[in-house]
Amino acid sequence: MDELVRTGMDDGVRLRVFRTALTARRFEERITQLAHDGEVPSGLHLGAGQEVCQAAALAALRDDDPMLYGHRGTAYWIARGIPLDVILCDIACREGGTNRGKGGVMHVVDPGRGVLGESGTLGGNFVIGAGVAFAERYRGTDAVTIVFFGDGTSNRGQFHEAANFAGVQKLPLILFCENNGYGLSVPVTASTAVVNIADRAAGYGMPGVVVDGNDAEAVFAATAAAADRARAGEGPTLIEAKVNRIGGHWLADQERYRSDAEKSAVRSLDPLPLLRADVEARGLLDAAGIGSLEAEIGAAVDDAVAVMRSRDLVAPSTVLEGLFAP
Template identity: 40%
Template sequence: MQLKGDRRLEAFRRMLRIRLFEEEGRRLFNRGQIPGWFHTTVGQEGAIVGASLALRDGDAMTGTHRSHGHPIAKGAHLQALMAELMGKEGGICKGRGGSMHFADRSVGIISESGIVGGGIPLATGCAFSAKVRGVDQVTLCFFGDGAVNQGTFHESLNMASLWRLPVIYLCENNGYAITTSVATSHGQPDIALRAAGYGIPGAIVDGQDVSAVYQSAAYAVTRARAGQGPTLIVANTYRFDEHNIGLAVPGEPYRPVEEVEAHKRDRDPILLYRTVLLEEGINEKTLTTIEQEVAQAVTQAVQFALASPMPRPESLPDYMFVSPIAH
């Protein structure tokens, strides 16, 4: 299972969309135009896009506090996402969700969560729903290395294994939970080995190689759709930015400056894949055209978001409750 034909260019396009969306969002946040916190996925685009491209349009996905890029990888429109970051009425959640709580049912994003590990049981429940309904929908669950030590991780994997639920648990292992390294916080730092405790496959993949992630995820999706149950995939990746933009960490840097710069220089998933595409015979002009189109789309998203109105104060109680029972 490999990325072929136009899907190769789509992988490049979606990674680039995430990168430019995040970079523009970072500028807006620093100018005070985006409220709250801002956690970027810059550097982790290969893991996100590679896994997402293995899904069908009707498959589901959950994300984390660092999930601006995940709806983009699944095909969401940039304009409503940018407006949501600004808390605007034109946002995907009417400005109610903000940076850490994107949801877009049109592309299967059922939830993102600001709680570490919060999306794992939600994904497990979604997969259980698919099994009860008798449909072949698969759920992809993203989480970070810090979430692996949460009880929700263990409880969910155990349940999914017992009931052979169609869910892929994908750990974006960027090596640090805020400022704490995997080496100093995990009794077993090889996260993929956790899968054996629940009788499910565990795989490690280079998260900076979008093709490798796609292959691993596509195999896991095929297993899940065939009723063979869950898979744990650990995509080893790296975040180029701080845990959140503007975070000031006192004392000695927890990540050596040389380490960060080396990853930016040698392990950028977009630059790595661009080189691969050129080596495979893709025309330089084709890639340049995609880069220009993505830059224009991000500019248009910002313009849309800036022009979108803020929610009216009297609308504050809207969307807070739902009554499925007709009166």
């Protein structure tokens, strides 16, 4: 995507965001079932509630802009066009994944699509992302690097090192915080001294922007503006999208630290039905069109499961392969 509509999402982008978010939701529902059935490891951190935000942010970038993602959900990979069966083979530790099944649920990598992976420990993405942004500028490209992270991860030391370096170097970098109010079971108010993560931007010489992460239009506009700034050589932006983690931290989380009232309030704020209603109200898809899209996605998920089941589990004897460049 070279030309973007900067004043707002056009219909094509809106549909693309909806398709990506809906695919991620249905895909993760199936992965949850597969995990309960013991067919895939249960380590998935579901993106439910955050897919619209992730899809809208990525729709505002070019499809090969470097991306380091957080651990929450599959929408980042789907947005970049990685086939569902390839993602599922990674998640299921089978041959056929981007990492030949060795990356597991969190380390899908496809450099050709700008998908650079996730650091083994939270926080590593910040310094790697700043380094990638520096390298891209050094090579003379106009790529914009985006680093997604959660509110809890923003308290790692690497955030501050990388933000300062990006600010002083005016790197083409977007630091994109998905603030879902929790780091595992710890509420952000108990872990973080500022009200908004974006408030920290002032300390590093970059703009800090807070957006409603349930509003695809707002997320798209903020990310597009940050990308324009970065490509124009004006430096990094810290975006904080306020989102809701609809479910637990991961599949096995029983969420004992959240009241029933809070859980139902959060679930009632699901942005996916809101985006669906918007798509319908604008006449982009009617009920039949949405039914066809659901059927198409369901079939694609079925196909991915069939491919995954046909692949071998990664052989333990290959564990030391691929560690170093040949």
